[in-house]
Amino acid sequence: MTPSTPEEEAQLLQQAHQQRLELALAGADLGMWDYHIPTDHHTFNERWASMIGERLDQLDPSVRTWETRVHPDDWPAANAAWIAHANGLTGIYEVEYRLRHKSGRWIWVSSRGKVLERDADGKAVRAAGTHLDITQRKAAEHLMEQRLAHLQSRDNALAAISQGVLITDAAQYITYANKGFESITGYPLPDIIGRKCSFLHGPDTCPETTARIEAALNNGQQFHGEILNYRKDGKTFWNGLSFVPVFADGGKITHYVGVQRDITAQKQADAERAEQTRRIEAMSREQVAAQEEIRRRLSANLHDRTSPNLAAILINLKMLSSECTGPQAAEIAARLEDTRALVEDTAASIREISSELRPPLLDYAGLLPAIESYAQNFSRRTGIEVQVNAIHAQTRLPAALEAALFRIVQEALTNCAKHACASAIEVSVEVSVNLNVELSNEASLENTAMAASRQRIIVAVADNGCGFAPGAIGNPPFTSGLGLINMKETAEFAGGTLRVDAQPGAGTRITVEIHLDSQQDARKAQP
């Protein structure tokens, strides 16, 4: 078409402009609107309509087409933006709001426009602008906001907890630390970002632990442990440290997350408790030793002071009875024999009491002979056969230990006789010596033998009796399990452990195991 008049030419130009504009708008995926205010004539282009799922020819060319589709929540802002721009308060009309799609869902649009024509009074006559569908962007933004809020709350949570939380990158450089970390270590965040955690180590930090941490990091493993760390002010604290590697989908480590707790006070309390326990145990041991010593002395005194006297009396009585003559002789001899019987019984009682207090044989010959002798008497008394097996048991042990082990065997045998309905008992005493000696250059062989040797002593009492169910101790009919508890305590006071293996019908086995580090107390068997 060729323009014939300037009007026509202007119209053609206008059309060409319009077309170029449409192309540009289509390229930018923009909807277009054009609003003639005095006539309320509002036109849209095809894209504007399709954005809300409509066809252009079905849209009423009125501002109401727009107004009725704006989300009620967004309407005040959209309207206010328009009024402000129409009144010349803003240079451009620009607002985001939701429009109702034909399907009923909401789409987000970014609306931009400008008043193109005003009347003499400055009132807006015509305005035009564009719509851009920003639903996806909005959704992304929303997601981002949600994530941010989430992160923020997580951050707040991390900041709020008293434990120190650290995050490092895959190369173990710190990327994040919470407030707790600062309050524990004294290092503020800026001091530590980009550093490795090893700056917390110091001269007294256990190298073994740092090696374990290093190994865990190198192998992409978790770590849980305790390590002595240093604050910014140089003071030490015990760090209860855990860290885990964070893996990406491909299995590659992206981060490490560490949590640390100041467990100094707890460690101190633990140490104090341990010390207290140790002291109580030491006291108990001393008490047991003192008691044993009293028994030994009482036994020895009772025996040594009275027995020879009684023996002397017996000899005297014998001599007297053979010297009796005269009419009363028979009567006197009978009386003397009654007296002799009394003395004999007294001597036997003293021997028994003294042996019960502490068998003299224990001091004279050691654990094994004392056990053998006791077992023999026990057998005779109860009719239960007792076999005593010994492996290297001739070695003399510290007196207190010999006494403790003897008491345990004594108690175990008594228990067998009382409860086990056993017909045979096996007692075994095993002493094994492990020489793990570090030879110094000038150490002679004798010194070596004196040096660090470690003895393991195992004493076991096993019967073929009725046994009992685990846990039955303390319950009827095993209320006299006090014996067992006593044995256990005795074993523990002696620095060992006591184990009871029992099954109903399968007998009972009591095993005491003691490790003796220093051999200084051990005496050689007396010749």
Next chain:
Amino acid sequence: MKRRVLLVDDHQMFREALRALLERNPMLEVVAETGNGAEALQLAQSTRPDIVCMDIGLSATNGASNNAPMNGVETTRRMIAAQPSIKVIALSTFTEQRYVLDMIEAGATAYVTKAEASEELLRAIDAVQRDRSYFCPDVATLITSALAKPDRRNSMPPRLGAREQQVLQQVAQGSTSAQIALQMNIAAATVEVHRRNIMRKLDLHSVAELTRYVISEGLDRQ
């Protein structure tokens, strides 16, 4: 010729009783006595005894002397090493096997418990003079029971005193302690004492065992 005897026991009362007992025998002469192991060795050298009555527990009341206390076992060992012809009779309150074996190993030829010292010691002296060893019944029972485990009872006839035999007889016939006491004109408690001694000597540990013994020995039918 009189046999020369050395007494080694750290208990003086007992030594005196022993001396009185032995000196009633015209064939014995107590040449010296001591309570100390080292002194005993010197006396053995100077008095040349034939027989030594040796206590095992010498060191016990010697107490914490600065010198290592020498017990009867060690004293015997040294004495025999110096004078092998000496016969050592161990005298002890202990009856445990270990003491007996230690003394025998050290060179003693007889072992007598102090409770049985009066008659048993004289028997032991008699035996060692004839170059034989001797163990009093308590100890003999112990040794034989260690050698032959099962059914070792009655391997050595127990020696019961006259009163003890009397009481056992009555027990076998079913008398109660009260009845026996009345019959023997002694306290019931004394009868109990006799019963305890009988059971100990016979190595019996319950009334049931005592009854069994009485029946097996036919004592109830006498």
